[in-house]
Amino acid sequence: MVTQPGKPAPDTTRRSERSRRAIYEAALALVGEVGYPKTTVEGIAARAGVGKQTIYRWWGSKADVLLEAFLDLGEQAAEAAGQVPYAIPDTGDLAADLKAVLRATVDELLDPRYDAPSRALTAEGLVNEQLGREFVAKLLEPNLRLYADRLRSAQDAGHVRADVDPRIALELFVSPLAQRWLQRTGPLSYEYTDTLVDYALNGLAPR
Amino acid sequence: MVTQPGKPAPDTTRRSERSRRAIYEAALALVGEVGYPKTTVEGIAARAGVGKQTIYRWWGSKADVLLEAFLDLGEQAAEAAGQVPYAIPDTGDLAADLKAVLRATVDELLDPRYDAPSRALTAEGLVNEQLGREFVAKLLEPNLRLYADRLRSAQDAGHVRADVDPRIALELFVSPLAQRWLQRTGPLSYEYTDTLVDYALNGLAPR
Amino acid sequence: MVTQPGKPAPDTTRRSERSRRAIYEAALALVGEVGYPKTTVEGIAARAGVGKQTIYRWWGSKADVLLEAFLDLGEQAAEAAGQVPYAIPDTGDLAADLKAVLRATVDELLDPRYDAPSRALTAEGLVNEQLGREFVAKLLEPNLRLYADRLRSAQDAGHVRADVDPRIALELFVSPLAQRWLQRTGPLSYEYTDTLVDYALNGLAPR
Amino acid sequence: MVTQPGKPAPDTTRRSERSRRAIYEAALALVGEVGYPKTTVEGIAARAGVGKQTIYRWWGSKADVLLEAFLDLGEQAAEAAGQVPYAIPDTGDLAADLKAVLRATVDELLDPRYDAPSRALTAEGLVNEQLGREFVAKLLEPNLRLYADRLRSAQDAGHVRADVDPRIALELFVSPLAQRWLQRTGPLSYEYTDTLVDYALNGLAPR
DNA sequence: CCATAAACGAGACGGTACGTCTTGTCTTTCT
DNA sequence: AGAAAGACAAGACGTACCGTCTCGTTTATGG
Numbered sequence: 001m002v003t004q005p006g007k008p009a010p011d012t013t014r015r016s017e018r019s020r021r022a023i024y025e026a027a028l029a030l031v032g033e034v035g036y037p038k039t040t041v042e043g044i045a046a047r048a049g050v051g052k053q054t055i056y057r058w059w060g061s062k063a064d065v066l067l068e069a070f071l072d073l074g075e076q077a078a079e080a081a082g083q084v085p086y087a088i089p090d091t092g093d094l095a096a097d098l099k100a101v102l103r104a105t106v107d108e109l110l111d112p113r114y115d116a117p118s119r120a121l122t123a124e125g126l127v128n129e130q131l132g133r134e135f136v137a138k139l140l141e142p143n144l145r146l147y148a149d150r151l152r153s154a155q156d157a158g159h160v161r162a163d164v165d166p167r168i169a170l171e172l173f174v175s176p177l178a179q180r181w182l183q184r185t186g187p188l189s190y191e192y193t194d195t196l197v198d199y200a201l202n203g204l205a206p207r
Numbered sequence: 208m209v210t211q212p213g214k215p216a217p218d219t220t221r222r223s224e225r226s227r228r229a230i231y232e233a234a235l236a237l238v239g240e241v242g243y244p245k246t247t248v249e250g251i252a253a254r255a256g257v258g259k260q261t262i263y264r265w266w267g268s269k270a271d272v273l274l275e276a277f278l279d280l281g282e283q284a285a286e287a288a289g290q291v292p293y294a295i296p297d298t299g300d301l302a303a304d305l306k307a308v309l310r311a312t313v314d315e316l317l318d319p320r321y322d323a324p325s326r327a328l329t330a331e332g333l334v335n336e337q338l339g340r341e342f343v344a345k346l347l348e349p350n351l352r353l354y355a356d357r358l359r360s361a362q363d364a365g366h367v368r369a370d371v372d373p374r375i376a377l378e379l380f381v382s383p384l385a386q387r388w389l390q391r392t393g394p395l396s397y398e399y400t401d402t403l404v405d406y407a408l409n410g411l412a413p414r
Numbered sequence: 415m416v417t418q419p420g421k422p423a424p425d426t427t428r429r430s431e432r433s434r435r436a437i438y439e440a441a442l443a444l445v446g447e448v449g450y451p452k453t454t455v456e457g458i459a460a461r462a463g464v465g466k467q468t469i470y471r472w473w474g475s476k477a478d479v480l481l482e483a484f485l486d487l488g489e490q491a492a493e494a495a496g497q498v499p500y501a502i503p504d505t506g507d508l509a510a511d512l513k514a515v516l517r518a519t520v521d522e523l524l525d526p527r528y529d530a531p532s533r534a535l536t537a538e539g540l541v542n543e544q545l546g547r548e549f550v551a552k553l554l555e556p557n558l559r560l561y562a563d564r565l566r567s568a569q570d571a572g573h574v575r576a577d578v579d580p581r582i583a584l585e586l587f588v589s590p591l592a593q594r595w596l597q598r599t600g601p602l603s604y605e606y607t608d609t610l611v612d613y614a615l616n617g618l619a620p621r
Numbered sequence: 622m623v624t625q626p627g628k629p630a631p632d633t634t635r636r637s638e639r640s641r642r643a644i645y646e647a648a649l650a651l652v653g654e655v656g657y658p659k660t661t662v663e664g665i666a667a668r669a670g671v672g673k674q675t676i677y678r679w680w681g682s683k684a685d686v687l688l689e690a691f692l693d694l695g696e697q698a699a700e701a702a703g704q705v706p707y708a709i710p711d712t713g714d715l716a717a718d719l720k721a722v723l724r725a726t727v728d729e730l731l732d733p734r735y736d737a738p739s740r741a742l743t744a745e746g747l748v749n750e751q752l753g754r755e756f757v758a759k760l761l762e763p764n765l766r767l768y769a770d771r772l773r774s775a776q777d778a779g780h781v782r783a784d785v786d787p788r789i790a791l792e793l794f795v796s797p798l799a800q801r802w803l804q805r806t807g808p809l810s811y812e813y814t815d816t817l818v819d820y821a822l823n824g825l826a827p828r
Numbered sequence: 829c830c831a832t833a834a835a836c837g838a839g840a841c842g843g844t845a846c847g848t849c850t851t852g853t854c855t856t857t858c859t
Numbered sequence: 860a861g862a863a864a865g866a867c868a869a870g871a872c873g874t875a876c877c878g879t880c881t882c883g884t885t886t887a888t889g890g
Contacts, residue, residue: 014840014882036334040871051842056873123333126326126389127243136390144392151411160411167393168402169411171383176375179382182333183343185351186374195375203410204358204367204376221861247850258863263852428856428866450748454845465868470847537747540740540803541657550804558806565825574825581807582797582816583825589800590792596747597757599765600788609789617824618772618781618790635835635887661876672837677878 010057022048023055024069028117031066036120041065063124063131070117071138088150094159095197097150102177102193109181109188122182144170160201172200217264229255230262231276235324238273243327248272270331270338277324278345295357301366302404304357309384309400316388316395329389351377367408379407424471436462437469438483442531445480450534455479477538477545484531485552502564508573509611511564516591516607523595523602536596558584574615586614631678643669644676645690649738652687657741662686684745684752691738692759709771715780716818718771723798723814730802730809743803765791781822793821 026047030039041062045052059065078086089097108114118139125132144167151166160169173196180186233254237246248269252259266272285293295308315321325346332339351374358373367376380403387393440461444453455476459466473479492500503511522528532553539546558581565580574583587610594600647668651660662683666673680686699707710718729735739760746753765788772787781790794817801807 011839011882014838016841019841041873042871045842049842051840051844052873053843053875054841057840119333122390123330126330126333129391132391136392140390140392158413161413164406164411165402168383168399169406171386171403172379172406172411175382175386176378178386179378183329183347184336184339185343185347192375195372196378199371199376199379199410200407201410201412203406203408203412204371204379205408205410206365206368207414218860223862226862248852249850252863256863258865259852260854260864261862264861425865428864430867433867455847456845459868463868465866465870466847467849467869468867471866533747536804537744540744540747543805546805550806554804554806572827575827578820578825579816582813583820585797585800585817586793586820586825589796590789593792593796593799597743597761598750598753599757599761606789609786610792613785613790613793613824614821615824615826617820617822617826618785618793619822619824620779620782621828632834635833637836637886640836662878663876666837670837672835672839673878674838674880675836678835 015058016054019048019050019054020058023050023065024072026050027062027065027069028073028113031120032112032116036066036116036123039066061131063121063128066117066124067121067131067135067138070121073113073117074139086146088146090150090153092157094150094154095201098147098173098197099190099194101147102173102197103190105177106188106190106193109177119182144174147174169200173197222265223261226255226257226261227265230257230272231279233257234269234272234276235280235320238327239319239323243273243323243330246273268338270328270335273324273331274328274338274342274345277328280324281346293353295353297357297360299364301357301361302408305354305380305404306397306401308354309380309404310397312384313395313397313400316384326389351381354381376407380404429472430468433462433464433468434472437464437479438486440464441476441479441483442487442527445534446526446530450480450530450537453480475545477535477542480531480538481535481545481549481552484535487531488553500560502560504564504567506571508564508568509615512561512587512611513604513608515561516587516611517604519591520602520604520607523591533596558588561588583614587611636679637675640669640671640675641679644671644686645693647671648683648686648690649694649734652741653733653737656737657687657744660687682752684742684749687738687745688742688752688756688759691742694734694738695760707767709767711771711774713778715771715775716822719768719794719818720811720815722768723794723818724811726798727809727811727814730798740803765795768795790821794818 023044026044027039030043030047034043039062041052041055044050044062044065045055055065059068088101091097121131121135121139125135147170148166151160151164151169154160155162155164155166160166173193176196177188177193180188180192186192230251233251234246237250237254241250246269248259248262251257251269251272252262262272266275296304298304328338328342328346332342354377355373358367358371358376361367362369362371362373367373380400383403384395384400387399388395393399437458440458441453444457444461448457453476455466455469458464458476458479459469469479473482502515505511535545535549535553539549561584562580565574565578565583568574569576569578569580574580587607590610591602591607594602594606600606644665647665648660651664651668655664660683662673662676665671665683665686666676676686680689709722712718742752742756742760746756768791769787772781772785772790775781776783776785776787781787794814797817798809798814801809801813807813
């Protein structure tokens with residue numbers, strides 16, 4: 001985050017926590033109710049009982065607001081579950097561990113509470129490079145790292161070929177799921193993600 | 208496309224071909240020059256030397272215009288290359304064939320002429336279900352079918368396990384490339400796509 | 415009125431008469447009801463059932479709108495009274511004629527229908543030179559000319575000294591009335607205006 | 622001035638003299654530089670190096686501030702000239718005395734240091750009755766009283782008809798000058814004010 | 829001589845209005 | 860009847876100020 005030259009940089013210590021929370025809730029609620037394109041800064045301000053300037057003072061656009069709101073939602077959910085330092089379980093059975101995590105991901109993607117905002121943020125990020133990079137860095141990347149870590153651990157145990165790049169390998173099951181979800185190219189199911197893991201680990205060619 | 212009840216349905220036979228072409232070109236040019244969000248119906252009309260009503264008469268939104276413009280662009284490119292009934296080459300070497308096609312895809316994705324509009328349409332489609340389905344059906348689906356066909360042919364030749372579902376299998380290399388491109392999660396290169404094909408065909412687990 | 419360079423100059427022939435009338439009425443009503451400072455462009459638009467842009471397309475500010483609305487009001491009143499080419503009556507008795515006109519003026523100044531907008535326009539004109547000059551040229555000046563004409567006619571009849579400048583002379587009774595009205599420095603009454611005429615014609619010094 | 626019930630009434634003895642002076646200067650400077658409408662409370666506070674609340678604590682509006690600032694300016698000028706208990710000179714020649722005073726008034730009205738703020742206050746007073754009355758009572762009225770006094774003295778000396786009301790008589794030359802200045806209906810000059818005095822004293826009718 | 833309470837600077841806040849921009853509809857005129 | 864042109868009602872944009880409300884920080888007695 002870089003300080004802009006023209007703006008006098010508001011005083012963070014005097015910021016209204018109450019307003020911030022209200023804005024987060026309003027933004028998430030509106031995106032869920034009327035969709036991202038019909039969600040307006042004006043609407044968020046009105047619903048949060050806040051002046052528009054309070055939004056523009058702290059964020060640059062409705063996309064920025066939604067990104068922070070969604071990050072906050074994730075943090076709160078994680079805190080509630082007491083799993084802040086998170087990692088993919090390592091039972092020694094790579095396939096089982098991955099299937100379990102992907103099944104949980106399917107559940108999340110089907111939850112409208114997460115679907116609407118993250119779909120909106122992904123869409124915005126495709127077209128707005130700055131926001132896209134922030135979205136990837138703050139939301140996507142930390143998640144992908146978990147998969148890479150698990151794969152490296154599997155390599156150490158000899159369950160994955162040593163010459164495989166974990167950062168590419170993880171895409172074999174993560175990206176298909178993401179694309180199906182985002183572009184609705186097929187149904188999301190446990191069976192589907194299980195299959196992805198099997199194909200990815202064992203390959204398509206006959207053994 | 209379904210005829211709306213309230214609208215008197217304009218007479219297609221009297222439609223101005225010249226206007227349609229000008230609108231396509233203006234839409235693609237603007238998306239490339241100023242980006243999708245700053246591309247407006249008004250801007251397209253002005254640039255095409257066309258009345259706004261002419262756009263609203265034939266399309267429902269700027270996304271619709273862009274979708275048709277982009278489809279038209281693809282058709283024109285295909286016609287120019289004389290490859291209208293297209294299929295993935297089948298040399299008998301599945302890995303080589305897939306790598307070649309994916310390399311060509313990388314070239315296309317890096318071409319700003321294609322990048323800007325298809326990125327914009329994808330983004331719009333994530334959030335606008337109706338357009339998303341149309342985008343998938345008219346642009347994505349036909350392409351994916353080519354991969355499925357090639358995989359089925361490989362199955363017949365015994366190069367791919369018979370129990371593999373080609374519709375899922377193709378996602379192992381297509382989706383990662385799509386996600387890297389759309390979300391900028393990593394660089395696009397021939398080396399990368401070659402690796403994807405190798406991983407997908409041979410699997411991650413040691414043989 | 416000079417055409418601005420940056421603005422594309424809207425097409426007057428396609429202008430909506432209905433909107434113009436509605437805007438005039440809304441502007442005059444609001445100034446009368448809530449006062450000039452609380453009259454807003456947005457309020458005028460809402461009351462007139464008109465988009466804000468329709469106001470900004472044809473006028474530069476709320477003062478411009480009110481000036482035209484008030485001019486229109488005057489024209490309509492004049493037309494209704496069938497006195498379009500107006501002049502101060504000339505019965506041969508200068509004092510009587512002036513007193514009659516000033517009494518009518520008093521009535522008008524006490525009519526809230528005229529008081530609110532003309533007071534507002536005068537105030538705006540004091541501080542905004544461009545509007546002030548327009549206000550004077552279109553509203554004040556034509557009226558003052560009538561007094562000058564009547565005084566010149568009186569000079570011809572020998573009822574006013576020949577060396578008197580009518581343009582200055584008329585100020586002796588017009589300006590005091592205007593100032594009393596605008597600045598509330600004293601009550602407006604027929605007696606007062608009669609006195610003004612007497613003093614002005616006969617002078618303060620003993621004869 | 623009546624104490625408002627809801628407000629805790631700040632302690633005048635602890636008031637910052639330095640801030641008050643800075644506010645006066647900032648207000649007058651801004652009105653002169655950018656005009657009254659573009660002068661804002663925020664701008665005054667910023668220029669004076671003062672918190673906004675310090676202004677709202679002691680004044681009710683920017684008009685109030687400007688009124689006091691202008692009164693203070695007048696007092697300071699008067700003190701500097703050592704003429705605090707002021708009166709119009711009485712040389713025995715009424716016409717000469719009035720002409721001298723009006724010539725001095727012309728000089729003042731043409732001084733931008735006075736023109737901008739008093740024009741602004743007059744304008745505000747036209748539309749804001751409360752401020753208008755204060756403006757008249759504190760600035761205009763004391764001045765008019767001086768003319769009335771001089772006229773009464775002239776009546777005693779037999780230079781003005783005994784049946785003339787001085788409060789009305791003075792308007793014959795004061796109001797025209799005020800109106801020419803405020804509404805720019807004609808040029809201000811010594812010749813003009815001399816003429817006004819002559820006309821007012823001797824009348825327009827032939828003797 | 830310090831305690832304390834008010835005024836102070838700073839500026840965030842909930843609001844309102846600004847003047848601009850774009851949307852999608854409607855109307856006029858030309859072809 | 861379609862098309863170019865563009866006015867229109869609607870409403871969101873991002874900015875500027877309003878007047879109120881905290882925040883520490885002077886500052887100025889008065890106990």
